[in-house]
Amino acid sequence: MNLPSTDEILDDLAFLDDWEQRYQYIIDLGKALPGLPEEQHKDEYLVRGCQSNVWLISEEKDGKLQFHVDSDAVIVQGLLTLVLAAYHDKTAEQILAFDIDQYFNQLDLENHITPTRGNGLRAIVNKIQTIAKAH
Amino acid sequence: MTLNVAQIRDQFPILKRQVNGQPLVYLDNAATTQKPQAVIDALVDYYTQCNSNVHRGAHYLSDEATKRYEAARKTVAAYINAGRSEEVIWTSGTTEGINLVANGVAQRLKAGDEVLVTEMEHHADLVTWQQACKRSGATLKVVPIHDSGELNVDAFHQLLSDKTAFVAMPHVSNALGTINPIKELTAAAKAKGALVLIDGAQGVAHGAIDVQDIGCDFYAFSGHKLFGPTGIGVLWGRYDVLAEWPVWLVGGEMIATVSYQDATWGELPNRLEAGTPNIAGVIGLAAAITWLQGLNAKDIWAHEQALLKRATELAEQTQGLRIIGTAPNKIGVLSFVIEGIHPADIGFILDKQGVAIRTGDHCAQPLMKRLGVPGTARASFSIYNTMDDVEALFKAINKAQMMLA
Ligand SMILES: Cc1ncc(COP(=O)(O)O)c(C=O)c1O
Numbered sequence: 001m002n003l004p005s006t007d008e009i010l011d012d013l014a015f016l017d018d019w020e021q022r023y024q025y026i027i028d029l030g031k032a033l034p035g036l037p038e039e040q041h042k043d044e045y046l047v048r049g050c051q052s053n054v055w056l057i058s059e060e061k062d063g064k065l066q067f068h069v070d071s072d073a074v075i076v077q078g079l080l081t082l083v084l085a086a087y088h089d090k091t092a093e094q095i096l097a098f099d100i101d102q103y104f105n106q107l108d109l110e111n112h113i114t115p116t117r118g119n120g121l122r123a124i125v126n127k128i129q130t131i132a133k134a135h
Numbered sequence: 136m137t138l139n140v141a142q143i144r145d146q147f148p149i150l151k152r153q154v155n156g157q158p159l160v161y162l163d164n165a166a167t168t169q170k171p172q173a174v175i176d177a178l179v180d181y182y183t184q185c186n187s188n189v190h191r192g193a194h195y196l197s198d199e200a201t202k203r204y205e206a207a208r209k210t211v212a213a214y215i216n217a218g219r220s221e222e223v224i225w226t227s228g229t230t231e232g233i234n235l236v237a238n239g240v241a242q243r244l245k246a247g248d249e250v251l252v253t254e255m256e257h258h259a260d261l262v263t264w265q266q267a268c269k270r271s272g273a274t275l276k277v278v279p280i281h282d283s284g285e286l287n288v289d290a291f292h293q294l295l296s297d298k299t300a301f302v303a304m305p306h307v308s309n310a311l312g313t314i315n316p317i318k319e320l321t322a323a324a325k326a327k328g329a330l331v332l333i334d335g336a337q338g339v340a341h342g343a344i345d346v347q348d349i350g351c352d353f354y355a356f357s358g359h360k361l362f363g364p365t366g367i368g369v370l371w372g373r374y375d376v377l378a379e380w381p382v383w384l385v386g387g388e389m390i391a392t393v394s395y396q397d398a399t400w401g402e403l404p405n406r407l408e409a410g411t412p413n414i415a416g417v418i419g420l421a422a423a424i425t426w427l428q429g430l431n432a433k434d435i436w437a438h439e440q441a442l443l444k445r446a447t448e449l450a451e452q453t454q455g456l457r458i459i460g461t462a463p464n465k466i467g468v469l470s471f472v473i474e475g476i477h478p479a480d481i482g483f484i485l486d487k488q489g490v491a492i493r494t495g496d497h498c499a500q501p502l503m504k505r506l507g508v509p510g511t512a513r514a515s516f517s518i519y520n521t522m523d524d525v526e527a528l529f530k531a532i533n534k535a536q537m538m539l540a
Contacts, residue, residue: 019155019487024538051495052479053509072509073477074539075484 030078036070092135157489165515177422207421232355232370237263246272284311284460306338310497311460312468363423367416384409439467467516484535
């Protein structure tokens, strides 16, 4: 999976100052997310607490955690990309050490992108952190 | 006469707010309505002038609070044309009212009995009956709808039988806006000897309600969908039915006598109202109803229908948009899906433009499945909405389509 880095995302967003441009950026990220094949849209992968369906699958490869996600809402897919940029293909230690709150603050999610409650971003972050802790 | 919408809007302070830097276009009225200044003032006045427990204190304030509280019961009784004000039971909302009834029904049902609900049920009027059936061994029967979102009335009559002990149905569907022919259906159910509950959550805010004319045994609604506060609702029930109804919550206020080993129950309405009630909520709800009674019900109806008509026209002109719920008899609810776009995405983009709608399953998951949609986007209109709000909705939808295409 070809993901932008968190720094690239923060740089890109720094240039976009109105909500429309920012949303368009998130939508475009969402469209670029490979998603999951239909047969992996299983209840066991569903993350609760999201307004749309979100599926999350994790696996380990060379000591690093890989995350594969999908959503039926494209903006949520874009938001998932922001999260995966921080967590995908990282070690459990790196995941737990990453300051997600600071990252979200820098993204200015609350003010410029979308409220983080209804879209279940928190639920995804919690799930990923739980997986890393159990590792 | 037509409704003086500008004057009405003036009385709702929240409508002057901006959200996301845009003037608020509030189209989520089926979820909850906004509150007029008269209701806000009644709450403030209660707490600043009169706060006290009711039916208990031997002092001036308690007397005054009790007077206002019991006057509110009369206001509600008159609004729904109840035979007696003791038939008005305060609850926390529709959900609690239905639970109170379902708890009693579950105690009385037995295997072989049937409970009838509809495919368009809100979870509050479905999960309650489903669980009551599970507890009692009765069978839940679900009356189908047509694809238009109208109830299949023929199927209703077919499913009705001598085994039918209880019928529960919505006055109006929250997800689709469909108004059900509850008077006719209630008469048919009563002819079979069944008790009938109407979920009135969406029925109360759009015109006069007459529970005696409907002929049902129970009618439940929430204050917050009727311009009143949250946390207060009403269960109306026929006196002879309620007087015998199994008590649900037990404790203070609802008893007649208590010994360590036993207790006897008080009279209506107290026997079904345990504990200190939501006094401020009760007074706020009465203020909402009094305020609403200052408007002409026919004008309200005409105004909301005009908004729905215009919204439906614009929806029909919108590429890829499909209206979910096309019954000829609807309240001002426009539920829709747009081809290739998830309802949640529509909601996000509308929100950024100051347009508040609801997206999702509308607490009706089985209905969404029945209709073959993952959920819908729903705009719901109220008395303070304007044609400009309708135009703003479609301008916002067009932008969402452009951005998400
Ligand atoms: C048809 C219907 N029934 C029941 C309810 C439940 O109402 P409350 O949440 O106020 O108890 C609602 C509210 O959304 C509704 O629309």
